[in-house]
Amino acid sequence: MRIIDLASSSPDVEELKRELGRVARRAGFDNFVYLNLHASSAEMMSNVATNWQQRYLLEDWSLSDPVLRAGRRCMRAFTWNLDEFQVAGRRRMEDQLLAARDHGLNCGLSVPVRIGFGHLAIFSFTAREHERLAGRHVDDLVAATAIAQLHCCLRGKAMRKPSRSVSSLTPRQALCLRWTAEGKTMQDIATMEEMTHATVAFHLNKARKVLDAGTLPQATAIATRFGLI
Structure with a gap:
């Protein structure tokens, strides 16, 4: 559920990436x-070390990634x-799994979703x-919904240039x-998001100033009007 909330409200990809790292x-x-x-390429967003991400994409590890294969089978x-993965005689996979171990990617929880035209998106902790x-224990429906919404959010952000307010x-x-x-009241938000009342008030006050609003209801109206929330 937390990923659904972030996908609905995060203003740009870098901030979303930082928040997903906190969720993890x-x-x-x-x-x-x-x-x-x-069909012929892969796009990635991750907080794993940049050198691992670069190798994964440059060496087309998605073609031999056993996690992706497992995801396609079970959906x-x-x-x-x-x-669990058998790598005997598969040099590409051996290199890939060795690099994964070097970066602490020894195990995980993954959620694959179909994204149209036979393509796949997959999110892993x-x-x-x-x-x-x-x-x-994972609710399959909630998990798939969250990752599908995250995918739509990322596609939308990639297709538009953020405005100054969004950034x-x-x-x-x-x-x-x-x-x-x-x-929701400030206390409601504090309870649901595991923040203090003061922290919620701080973020709302900052948001009001960013949007150049005189009151919180005005800030909410501006953010809604311009699709910021």
């Missing part, structure tokens, strides 16, 4: 990887660990220790404003 850590994981797979949320997967509104400012637009 709060959920007990280390990193996240989002892949959008086309539902699933857990995995590198020890990854961890170094296998014990972090113990007792994980300036942080994910937490947008998130608090969105809840305000839904009729």
Whole structure:
């Protein structure tokens, strides 16, 4: 559910990436990887080290990625660990899994979704220790909905140039404003988002100033009018 909220309110890709990293850590994981797979290429958003991301894309590791293969077979949320994959005689996969281990991508929870024209998007939370997967239960419908919405959000941001206001509104400012637009009080928001009342007030006040609004209702109206929340 947290990913759904972020996809609905985060103003730009870099801020969204930082927030997804926080979500991963709060959920007990280390990193996240989002892949959008086309017929002949792949796009990635991740907080894993840049050199791993570059190798993955430049060496076309998506063609041999065992996590992607597993995702295509099951098309539902699933857990995995590198020890499950057979790599004997597959040099490309051996290099890929060695690099994954070097960066702590030893296991994970992945959610694949179909995105039209036979293409696939897949989102993974990854961890170094296998014990972090113990007792994980995922609602398949909620998970698929969240990743589908994240995919749509990213496509929309890639297709438009952010305005100055969109660039300036942080994910937490947008998130608090969105809840305000839904009729939630500051205390409601603090409880749902695990913040203090003072933190919520801080983000809402900052958002009001960014939007050059005199009152919070006016800020909410401006943000709604221009599609910022």
